[in-house]
Amino acid sequence: MAMTVTRTGPAAKTAAPGSPRRAKNFKSRVLVPYAMLAPGIILFLLFMAAPIVYTLFLSFQKKKVSGLGLGKNSQSQVFAGLDNYISALTDPEFTASVLRVLLYGVILIPLMLGFALLFALLLDSRRTRAGNFSRTAIFLPYAVPAVISSLLWGFLYLPGVSPFHFVARQLGVELPSLLDPNLVTFAICNIALWGGVGFNMIVMYTSLKAVPTEIYEAAKLDGCSEVQTALRIKIPIIAPALVMTALFSMIATLQVFAEPTTLRPLANSLSTSWSPLMLVYRDAFTRNDVFSAAATSIVIAAATFIISFLFLRVVQKRAFGQEN
Amino acid sequence: MTTTAIRPKPTPTTAARATELRERPSFLSTGILILGALYCLFPVLWVLAAASKSGTELFSTFTLAPSTHLWDNIVELTAYRDGLFWRWMLNTALYAGVGAVVSTWMSALSGYVLAKFDFPGKAGIFKVLLMGVLVPGVILAIPQYLMLAQAGLTNTYWSVLLPQIISPYGIYLARIYAAASVPGDVIEAARTEGAREMYIFNRIAMPMMLPGLVTIFLFQFVAIWNNFMLPYIMLGDDHLFPITVGLNGLLNQGASAPALYTLVLAGALLSIVPLVIMFLLLQRYWRVDLAAGAVKA
Numbered sequence: 001m002a003m004t005v006t007r008t009g010p011a012a013k014t015a016a017p018g019s020p021r022r023a024k025n026f027k028s029r030v031l032v033p034y035a036m037l038a039p040g041i042i043l044f045l046l047f048m049a050a051p052i053v054y055t056l057f058l059s060f061q062k063k064k065v066s067g068l069g070l071g072k073n074s075q076s077q078v079f080a081g082l083d084n085y086i087s088a089l090t091d092p093e094f095t096a097s098v099l100r101v102l103l104y105g106v107i108l109i110p111l112m113l114g115f116a117l118l119f120a121l122l123l124d125s126r127r128t129r130a131g132n133f134s135r136t137a138i139f140l141p142y143a144v145p146a147v148i149s150s151l152l153w154g155f156l157y158l159p160g161v162s163p164f165h166f167v168a169r170q171l172g173v174e175l176p177s178l179l180d181p182n183l184v185t186f187a188i189c190n191i192a193l194w195g196g197v198g199f200n201m202i203v204m205y206t207s208l209k210a211v212p213t214e215i216y217e218a219a220k221l222d223g224c225s226e227v228q229t230a231l232r233i234k235i236p237i238i239a240p241a242l243v244m245t246a247l248f249s250m251i252a253t254l255q256v257f258a259e260p261t262t263l264r265p266l267a268n269s270l271s272t273s274w275s276p277l278m279l280v281y282r283d284a285f286t287r288n289d290v291f292s293a294a295a296t297s298i299v300i301a302a303a304t305f306i307i308s309f310l311f312l313r314v315v316q317k318r319a320f321g322q323e324n
Numbered sequence: 325m326t327t328t329a330i331r332p333k334p335t336p337t338t339a340a341r342a343t344e345l346r347e348r349p350s351f352l353s354t355g356i357l358i359l360g361a362l363y364c365l366f367p368v369l370w371v372l373a374a375a376s377k378s379g380t381e382l383f384s385t386f387t388l389a390p391s392t393h394l395w396d397n398i399v400e401l402t403a404y405r406d407g408l409f410w411r412w413m414l415n416t417a418l419y420a421g422v423g424a425v426v427s428t429w430m431s432a433l434s435g436y437v438l439a440k441f442d443f444p445g446k447a448g449i450f451k452v453l454l455m456g457v458l459v460p461g462v463i464l465a466i467p468q469y470l471m472l473a474q475a476g477l478t479n480t481y482w483s484v485l486l487p488q489i490i491s492p493y494g495i496y497l498a499r500i501y502a503a504a505s506v507p508g509d510v511i512e513a514a515r516t517e518g519a520r521e522m523y524i525f526n527r528i529a530m531p532m533m534l535p536g537l538v539t540i541f542l543f544q545f546v547a548i549w550n551n552f553m554l555p556y557i558m559l560g561d562d563h564l565f566p567i568t569v570g571l572n573g574l575l576n577q578g579a580s581a582p583a584l585y586t587l588v589l590a591g592a593l594l595s596i597v598p599l600v601i602m603f604l605l606l607q608r609y610w611r612v613d614l615a616a617g618a619v620k621a
Contacts, residue, residue, distance in 0.1 A: 040434035051467035137361035
């Protein structure tokens with residue numbers, strides 16, 4: 001390029017020695033990038049950092065009622081120590097919601113990622129036909145928001161509407177309703193599976209496409225079957241993508257909210273504290289107790305971080321071992 | 325899982341067969357994919373049929389059999405409280421469309437600076453950003469509500485738009501795209517010509533990053549359109565609702581007035597149509613490589 005003739009660097013233009021040059025240098029090296037980052041930094045501080053600090057602050061506060069609690073100044077906020085945390089962690093409703101979500105995650109994540117991986121590998125296989133149609137169709141539910149998909153599946157679960165119940169009735173069998181208390185977890189898993197499998201498939205498929213095909217040619221010459229290639233070469237190569245999808249799925253699982261909230265009008269078995277996040281919502285807005293809601297949110301966030309870091313630590317050596 | 329389509333797992337015998345049948349089409353793998361596709365299309369096909377039924381037909385005729393009342397249902401939905409449904413649709417377009425455009429521009433700017441400038445504190449900012457990617461939204465929604473309430477902004481369009489503009493993941497992606505697609509000497513050349521930094525970004529760097537920015541836009545659009553909890557918490561006035569919160573409320577009322585169910589289903593159908601169209605048109609921009617940057621970070 002013509003650039004090679006001119007001196008490079010913004011400072012090169014003001015070649016005068018001494019302080020003007022340093023001032024210019026400071027301006028271009030520090031002020032300009034920070035000015036350009038300012039909108040991002042301000043929004044980050046306002047809508048991410050400040051809320052986190054504020055939640056921490058609230059989680060250590062409690063309401064103090066003096067006298068009969070009737071006058072305007074009879075209620076005040078006082079330091080609560082760890083009270084909110086203790087009551088959050090010992091609250092049987094919270095424990096129950098955590099257990100429900102753990103069961104939900106244990107069922108959902110392996111199924112979702114397993115099917116996503118299977119579909120991605122099949123799409124990548126040269127012996128598969130109708131790939132474009134299938135890829136589009138499987139990815140499509142990602143465009144449907146969780147509320148709408150919960151609504152659609154919610155109706156499909158109703159025994160009066162469900163085609164599966166219809167077929168079973170024709171055969172003289174009465175299927176149990178998926179909205180029953182002990183099956184509703186599976187009902188929610190299915191909604192999340194439907195919404196999530198396509199996105200994860202695309203992530204895995206994208207990283208499969210990035211692999212140079214010579215590797216496969218070499219494997220084929222060595223007599224590797226397609227399944228062997230998939231198991232021994234493709235899956236290890238896309239391991240980083242698998243790790244990231246697993247991580248994002250776990251974070252999303254802990255925050256499940258829209259699906260059970262939308263299903264509630266159709267399924268009486270779903271309590272207002274079905275998931276930890278629903279419990280937080282109920283405490284904050286139905287019971288007007290932002291302090292325990294704050295403590296519970298901190299517990300959920302901390303658990304998310306701990307699980308993320310533990311998971312990354314466990315898999316890091318395997319997935320990213322070659323990097324270091 | 326009992327109600328979903330059943331997809332057989334590949335059997336070990338495929339390994340043996342694959343060696344013989346090399347490039348020939350495989351019925352098994354094509355079949356599995358088609359089953360997966362049918363499972364994913366099924367609720368969409370069902371709502372197409374269900375939205376065309378009258379209230380009595382919904383629970384009496386075979387569930388996948390279409391009827392003739394689609395237009396009636398749409399008319400009735402439009403009449404519901406003077407076209408409230410269409411207002412929800414417009415609100416959703418505003419929240420997701422405007423929100424995603426602004427968010428993409430800001431992510432692009434921040435990512436570009438982080439990729440192309442060397443300045444003190446850069447490593448620290450990037451670390452905070454990466455942690456921001458992992459911050460669960462749960463911890464933010466309630467304090468965001470309380471803080472916006474102090475500012476008198478809850479129950480306004482701002483309360484849903486503003487918190488969703490900052491996207492650590494979008495910035496992270498933009499940084500990768502900027503590093504890969506904007507050559508440093510182009511920026512230098514523009515600077516020696518005397519171009520101002522924002523001009524360089526808006527007129528030179530942004531067009532180079534455009535394909536990546538479409539991906540960020542789509543990500544952000546879906547994230548906002550999918551975010552149920554934030555508008556659910558922030559908004560009380562149903563004229564400000566996005567479609568998700570609106571339909572959720574309608575479904576709740578349907579529990580006591582089942583006549584509303586047909587409206588809910590027609591609404592669900594109408595609400596996914598624009599998104600599905602946008603999705604199909606922009607499909608090639610979905611090159612999601614979550615891991616590419618993560619490995620190099």
